[in-house]
Amino acid sequence: MSEYYGIKVEDIFNSMKDRFRPEGAAGINHSFGYEIKNTGKWKLTVADGTMELETADDVSDCDVVLNTDGETFVGLSIGKVDAMSALTSRKLKIQGDFNTFGLTSRIFQKYMTPGQETRQEQELLTLKKTISVKQRFATGPVFGKFLKGLKDKKILAIKCPECGRLQTPPREACAICRVRNNEWVEVGPNGEMRMMEYCYYASPDPLTGETRETPYGAIGILLDGCKDEEVFWHLLNPEQLDRVKMGSVINGKVTHGSRLRPVWNENRTGSIEDIRYFEIDE
Amino acid sequence: MDNKIDTGDSYVIEGKLALPYTYFAGRVGSTFITTIRDKHKIMGVKCNTCDKVFVPPRQTCERCLEDIRENWVELGNTGEVVNFTVVRYEDKHLPRKVPFVLALIHLDGADTPMVHILDGVDPEEVKIGMKVQAVFAEKTTHTILDIDHFAPV
Numbered sequence: 001m002s003e004y005y006g007i008k009v010e011d012i013f014n015s016m017k018d019r020f021r022p023e024g025a026a027g028i029n030h031s032f033g034y035e036i037k038n039t040g041k042w043k044l045t046v047a048d049g050t051m052e053l054e055t056a057d058d059v060s061d062c063d064v065v066l067n068t069d070g071e072t073f074v075g076l077s078i079g080k081v082d083a084m085s086a087l088t089s090r091k092l093k094i095q096g097d098f099n100t101f102g103l104t105s106r107i108f109q110k111y112m113t114p115g116q117e118t119r120q121e122q123e124l125l126t127l128k129k130t131i132s133v134k135q136r137f138a139t140g141p142v143f144g145k146f147l148k149g150l151k152d153k154k155i156l157a158i159k160c161p162e163c164g165r166l167q168t169p170p171r172e173a174c175a176i177c178r179v180r181n182n183e184w185v186e187v188g189p190n191g192e193m194r195m196m197e198y199c200y201y202a203s204p205d206p207l208t209g210e211t212r213e214t215p216y217g218a219i220g221i222l223l224d225g226c227k228d229e230e231v232f233w234h235l236l237n238p239e240q241l242d243r244v245k246m247g248s249v250i251n252g253k254v255t256h257g258s259r260l261r262p263v264w265n266e267n268r269t270g271s272i273e274d275i276r277y278f279e280i281d282e
Numbered sequence: 283m284d285n286k287i288d289t290g291d292s293y294v295i296e297g298k299l300a301l302p303y304t305y306f307a308g309r310v311g312s313t314f315i316t317t318i319r320d321k322h323k324i325m326g327v328k329c330n331t332c333d334k335v336f337v338p339p340r341q342t343c344e345r346c347l348e349d350i351r352e353n354w355v356e357l358g359n360t361g362e363v364v365n366f367t368v369v370r371y372e373d374k375h376l377p378r379k380v381p382f383v384l385a386l387i388h389l390d391g392a393d394t395p396m397v398h399i400l401d402g403v404d405p406e407e408v409k410i411g412m413k414v415q416a417v418f419a420e421k422t423t424h425t426i427l428d429i430d431h432f433a434p435v
Binding site: 122123124125126127128129130131132133134135136137138139140141142144145148204206207208209210270271 | 288289290291292293294295296297298299300301302303304305306307308309311312313315316424425
């Protein structure tokens with residue numbers, strides 16, 4: 001008997017009963033014919049979650065008939081040969097519906113040599129570790145003043161001496177006018193909802209590695225005293241994600257969003273998290 | 283422009299970033315480690331086309347890209363130092379107190395060298411060409427450190 005990849009064509013057929021999966025065959029009622037060149041013909045009948053295999057002289061009455069050589073057949077069974085390329089190179093012919101033949105991959109477990117079976121059950125090693133990285137965030141004078149403001153329940157914005165726009169969180173310079181910002185203005189703390197990003201994936205906090213619960217809403221708030229694009233980014237009360245109304249200014253047409261107020265933490269440390277989140281002011 | 287900046291509001295926030303991760307050794311890597319752990323044998327994989335034996339083992343041949351994951355060959359637990367470096371800076375991820383030697387060891391029967399700790403010899407005494415053998419760990423960590431180190435024969 002010829003062997004391909006160390007396997008005989010008969011090995012594949014003889015092991016079909018052991019590899020049969022009744023749960024995979026449920027609902028499949030078909031007959032499959034196999035014509036393996038210079039080897040023989042087999043007829044497989046699958047019905048009501050059972051199977052029957054017999055050698056046959058004629059398989060032309062089957063729903064689908066697979067016609068191929070021994071090497072291609074063994075290769076297909078063990079996953080060394082791709083069915084599509086075998087079809088295009090005409091090493092494999094299928095009479096009947098190709099998709100019906102594809103069902104056999106559900107009906108049977110993959111053929112494995114005895115050695116392969118033990119290797120499948122091998123112990124797989126994983127290593128779980130937590131890296132700890134020391135971080136130092138230097139606020140600088142401008143961001144430091146802003147964070148100290150939060151400690152006192154104040155939201156501070158910085159004003160550009162040229163164009164007059166407000167930035168919060170503040171930056172040392174106005175990137176549009178390229179001048180140093182110099183005037184502080186207290187804004188908010190209440191404001192108006194502009195837009196929200198529904199976040200399903202939270203990246204880790206660089207200071208702790210912790211991630212917040214998802215989904216959460218990252219929102220842009222137009223704090224009282226600010227105008228146009230001078231929105232402040234923070235979080236929305238996660239309970240209110242589906243209730244909040246967004247606002248916009250499109251071609252001068254103003255749509256007002258929900259009024260929002262900050263919820264301050266009792267214990268404030270001079271951090272952006274001194275505001276727990278914003279919530280609907282009602 | 284007035285360049286005097288008041289730094290009275292500047293301060294530093296200290297943090298510690300915890301990054302949990304899971305490293306999966308893969309099927310080939312797992313077999314490599316469990317064989318070292320359970321049988322005290324170092325295995326490589328051979329590419330029959332290129333006639334090369336790789337250790338640490340790999341799934342595909344780096345030259346001809348052939349699938350070689352099943353072609354296990356047993357190597358000797360002895361080999362030869364082909365290069366080395368002396369680690370002299372302390373860091374918590376390092377496996378030993380410094381100074382210690384990391385050597386490229388060409389195991390008998392292999393075609394590629396493998397990195398491991400070389401111990402039992404003064405760092406100043408290490409020579410290229412030195413014959414060494416694997417010393418297996420008494421306690422398993424399920425890692426490559428199940429070979430505790432290599433030592434001169």
